[in-house]
Amino acid sequence: MYRIWAVARHMIAESIRQKIALVGIFLVVLMVTVLPLVTEGDGLTLTSRVQSFLAYSMGGIGAVLSVVTVFLSCLAITDEIVNKRIYTIATKPIPLWQFFVGKWLGIGVLNAALLLFCFVAILVGTWLLSKTQTTVQGDQEMLEFEVLSARHSMQLKEPDFGPAVEEQIRRMREEGRLDDVTPGGEAAIRDQIREDYKRSWRSLGPTQIRRFEFTGLLVDRNSRGFLHLRFKPTHAGGLDDAELPAIIQFGDIEQPDTLTPQIMDKYVAERFHTIEIPNYAVNDRGTLYIMIGNADPENSYMFEGSDSFELLYGLGTFHWNLFRALSIVWCRLAFLAAVGLLLSSFLSFPVACMGCFLVLIVASMAGFLSTAVDWVSPMESPGAQDPLWIIGPLVRPLAQGFIWLVPDFSKYDPAGNIVNGRLVPLMWVINSLVVLVFIKGLIVGALGCIVLTKRELAQVTS
């Protein structure tokens, strides 16, 4: 560990004195100081202005530090080899895997320091922005609640659609409509039916009333706090500005002291609305019931998507939320550093950089690539031709392995949570650490160590 730390310290000093890290710091400072001045949001509310600032700064920091990490990691070993300093290192009693780990640790510590700096800078920028005067009524409160908070999101408890789906499938089979369908095709039909049932359940026809429930709430119903229902209705006819009348009541009919007064209001379609719910509305079993009635005698509306109807409650502070979000960013950078070091152990600096940026692009659009690889998979029906012809069996496993190894960075992007004041759960941070650092990062790092240990470090001179 002593030698690893010596290399890490040296890596940090090298990064700072070679100005690469300083360029990163400069860009971050520039971004955080300039952004509060130039971001306008919707040009009306302070809330959207702060949200814009957070969105740009989170995205900008991720991009700048990714570029810095790519350059640092790709330069870390290639520079030692090209300038032959590796001769004096490899002849010292440090195993080359420790040298590799030391380099990675150095970049990791440097990234942590830069992210800590970003953390402070974002907090200061947000605080300064939030103190700006606003003319919109309730804007300040909305900012505090919707942005400068860490709200946990609960999803609706869905009924079990399984029996109904199976019944439907049974009827279709009896009618002979599934005779020519493959097992895979039947599964797709089953999913489609389930999706239809779900959509139907999340819809309210004219004058229809439905009871939704959220379970497992750890809320002290005797406290004076509030929960928040956040929802976005969609007009069945696709009218974006339609005002949709609704009657809403919270509470359990079987436990009268949980019932709240009925709320009658109109809600604009395709916009998010938030309603405060007193804690006492949650029953003794930790369940919150919500009765919604569609007061429109002609039109239907629905709640599409999981985030169009959710329960939010505060579960932490903004700064700790931001800290956790930046921790996830660090995990992404740690993986990227391992990739850069692996590539720099056998490629030249420009080629390693290109490779590393390719991995970054793949990671950023892993979902799309995964779909693309699935698309070029051979059809399951017998006799179907492989879209990749004879190279398919060779190329496909490589592509699938590559896509498996390169994580989907969109799953590790907490910027949206920060912008919307959503909690970044600790489990997400732990998951990022395990997957990006201890599994995928370790695999990539181990490959790098093997390559560096096995290769000849000197070059032809005669």
Add this chain to the structure above:
Amino acid sequence: MVTHATPVVQAIGLTKVFKDFWHRKRVLAVDRLDLDIYRNEVFGLLGPNGSGKTTTIKMLLGLLYPTRGRISVLDRPPTDVEVKARIGYLPEESYLYRFLDARETLDYYGRLFQIPRQDRRRRVEQLLEMVGLTRQARRRVGEYSKGMARRIGLAQALINDPELLILDEPTTGLDPIGTREIKDLIVHLRNKGKTILLCSHLLADVEDVCQRVVVLYGGKRQAIGETRELLRQQNLTQITTERLSEETIARIQEIVEREAKKQVLSITTPSDRLESFFLRIVREAQEAQHETSGAASSGQVADFLKGDGEALIDSLVAAGKQAEAPAGAAPVEVAAAPEPAAEVIDELLAPRQTVAAEEEASQATPSATRPAPAAPNAADEQLDRSVIEGLLVGGSEPPPAPPADSETRD
């Protein structure tokens, strides 16, 4: 004479073929090289450019892998981390971190050897003093001249007090003073029981310090053996005397031609060597304390490279000098007057070398020891003096047996 000494470095049938991307044979850099380097000797690796010297060294260090053949360094494979803890290496150019200063550079390498902090700091300061860079220790290495970079490169090779020191062109870029100091250092380290592998184009350097040499050409061994034996001109005799008159020279010439039936080939008046002249001039300038932005060596070997006993004696000598100094003399003046490295080392070591050699001989096992050939120059003089003294007293111990020829060991 056949001995059973264990070589510190052994190469058997060492071959290195460089191949291109398509694995086509491109260069045969080293071809079936057999090599033994023994403990406590300075071994020279000679050859023209492209003869395979540096490739051989890189294989000895584990930076390149042999295509065929076997290498052992300190009885282990060269890639062994334990081996690396016991060797020092100065590459053909000083590949240093340009953004670090000299002190940070040495500290970094010291950390890689896991040298404890206090000891590391002490060694760094002593090495900086030894290579004359104490005043430049805060400057970034990237700003150093080639000679200064060479000095810091040498210092990093010595940070661990290595058993085996591999020096690739150590005097390249150095001024004559630096060259002289490095040669003195090599002799000193050899006297302390170290083994040194020296690779150099400067044949005079090799001749001055190496006891055995190997000459490579085209990756093959062309010659190997004792330096003196290889250079000795068996068919010539040289007599050096004080200045003679023309008549005396004519008489000697006549005697040689008449008595020995030999022809006198040349009679010359030897001139001072430019190196000696240069060293004297610079020493005078140093004594006058002229300012310089370059390296300013103290000429002293770092204490940790001397061993405890010698360091103690040094401190006693220094204390004695201070006591002898006139009452009004400032201590700074005593310290500021640099002395040439050779004189310092010779003065300090001469009375103790025998003791050190005896101690080493008594501690070493028979299989691990080998009569070390005496170093040329200063060591030669000692040998010569002991022969003369032995003849004068008529019953002294004979001088040590000449070292075995490596060819016979093979």
